[in-house]
Amino acid sequence: MSSQVDHPAPTDARHPGGLKQPDLKTRQLRAHSVVAVWVGLALVAAGAQQTLPVARWLAVHLFLLGAATTAVMVWSEHFAVALLHARRPDERRSDARLAAVNLAVLGVLIGVWLDRPVLTGAGCVLLVAALAAHLVVLVRMGRGALGGRLARVVGFYRAAAAALIVGAVLGGLIATGHAGPRYYAGLRLAHIHVTLLGWIGLPVLGTLFMLWPTVLGVRMTERTTRVARWVLALTGGGLLTAVVALVAGRRWPAVAGVMAYAVGTVLMTTLLARTIRRRRPVSAAAAWMLGAAAGWLCAGVAADAGVLAVRPLTEAGEDFTLLVPVVIVGFVAQVLIGALTYLLPIVLTGGPRERAALRAVLELGWPARFVALNGGVALLALPLPDPVGTAGLLLAAGAGAAFLALLVRVLVRRGGGAGESPSSRRPVLLGTAGGTVLIVLAVLVANSGGGTDHPADASRAGGNGAAVTRTVDVTLAGMRIRPGRIDVTAGTELRLKVTNKDAQRHDLKVEGGPATPLLSPGQSRTLDLGPVTETRTAWCTLPGHRAAGMTMDIVVRNSTDDMAGMHDGPTAVTDDSNPDLSAGFSPGWKPRDAALAPALAGTVHRIELHAVRRTIEVAPGVRQQMWTFGGTAPGPVLHGRVGDVFEVTLVNDDPAMGHGIDFHAGSLSPDRAMRTIAPGQRLVYRFRAERAGAWLYHCSTAPMLQHMGNGMYGAVVIDPPGLPKVDHEYVLVSSELYLGTPGSAAQVAKMRQGAPDAWVFNGVAAQYAKAPLRAKAGQRARFWVVAAGPGDGIAFHIVGTVFDTVYEEGAYLVEPGRPGGSQVLGLALAQGGFVETTFPAAGHYSFIDHDMRHAEAGAMGMVEVSK
């Protein structure tokens, strides 16, 4: 009978998969056990969605990379032998390849899980090697083999193996952080396409060519061989084009490639349709499901091409995830259910009567299940509001569960069947059980992730047309979440578009709400919070990151609040959370010149200082109202020599508050000179600088904690007699920075607790990290330092240097020509001094407060030393 040649696997129905050989059975059993283990782990990961940072990634990869890869490897080799009538490859080598693939997958999964790029990379390399070996076997098998009319189908398996090799390389680049933010989106899209449409899609497509006619109970049409060749060329070639284009970031060739793939699937579906004859199919249920599955693949791929055509590639990644339910549930899971419905009765029974009885059980209520499954997929795929999407999920899951129940019933009944050798059935039973779990998992995976994949459009939700939808861009970078606070009106439908702009990975978890997966650099994800009715926090779940400051507040205001709308806009700027020091300063921002201006000429210096409030950029992108002397915080540096007289006129230009001034450099009765003057008043403060040193001046009005904490301080530098000239002379006034409304309870509480938002040099956090001081190798530099507080002193240190001169509070502690050196200028509050050093070579020398709590929160800068 010629059909023996035409459709070898299914028509060789008593022994599909050649299960006659006992050793093969054992191997199949082993392989299926491995698949089942992967699936079980995937279920655990899918269930742990909200608690584990990479749970969703793990669930998807345990399912598709672990379980599906093992299954595809085993079955593609098996079917290839049958289709080509070739000799079975060496078993030990087959087992070795399979073991290598599983080991590789394990390495990749653990590597990503523990964030060990080396392990991930090694896993990818091993995976590529094992798949290359698999591909070589599939290619060699074709040589000299007799081949049948469906030998062409083996081409699909070869293309699939090549696809996974490409997918593994791309995935490896992404997972090990080699993609880089610029190419990230394109590489990720290419990775998803090549694995889903190539590794999973192509073998299923190929297998359909032989499964379909047998399900219908007809001979395949004459044109099958030709069509198979065309379909392979279109899908394989199209996919290759799309992947190359996506990697290169070129949209239109990618669209063309996906369109070609779509045309290939349509061509195949057309062939399936032409094969339909008037006679009753062997299994109408299986036929309908396989047909619908092919339809979903066509629809999914066409929609994918549409998404790529209208959306920038950087955003298409999010939309593509919407197609996952279509491909995994509509196509893969449905093919699986259809195939099992047809194959199981053939596999499990001996005679036609028994077979018909069993088929009747498996087809029980199939029209309803068919409608539920496909209706569910449709609801999941369409951009419908959430209740409808959930209904779709329940429908699809219900259909899967119903089939599972029927399977269990069949398997339990068959378990006690007479005339059957239980051991010969075991592999099949296990494979079947694995397959059904796959279906359930597919539904789970496709829709897990805290609703982030669901296209629920919040603005369309419910009948409440008044609901406001707001999308806020949230960035993760430099141990900060920005904005640090989002103010919303109660009931606002809030969406967070979370982007990781850091070099390391982060995620974002909303209290009692959804969480993003662990985001690699450049990756972004949208969290749909739905209507927000109470204040919540959000944070990065990685160990220590929350404590380091990666938190965000979502603050709900009543809609009647007259503040409503004040913070609306894409980036509601925080006013009281720790600044993001990795961010850039606003355009036009200038650092405060740290160079010490020459001493004032003459011996009497008349200076007018205005007490005035100013809003200043005190940290990257953070503006804060400061109370200042002369419009800057710290106020101007007064530089003179011993014996100079300073006549400072303080003018209080503050609209509402009294201020005074206290110069530590002078010695005089405080009563009149340091009195508080009312707004609009003037005060002359006259002192003679009788001793050298770096002195503090500050506001003398109570509460001084607040006046100083809000910026009212400065330095007076009086050169010691005979001070040698140096190449560079800098002044750095250290202080704390307290954000928030000046004088507010919250801000003052931070001052009292000694919990500043930042520590700063010359008033601005990290300013000399962004705008380094400059020097040349071998040059000598002097750093004057004054500790203004109001709460913390300083341990001033310059990384990579030794101080050969230390002048602390009026005396030399260390001088050149003596053996001792110094590493730190330690100043208690209100103390001052200077250090000198010579930069030994070109390089970047950080200067810091060696109290690392201070350094890491802004008290750091850089001296860039050139040759």
Ligand SMILES: [Cu+2]
């Ligand atoms: Cu004051």
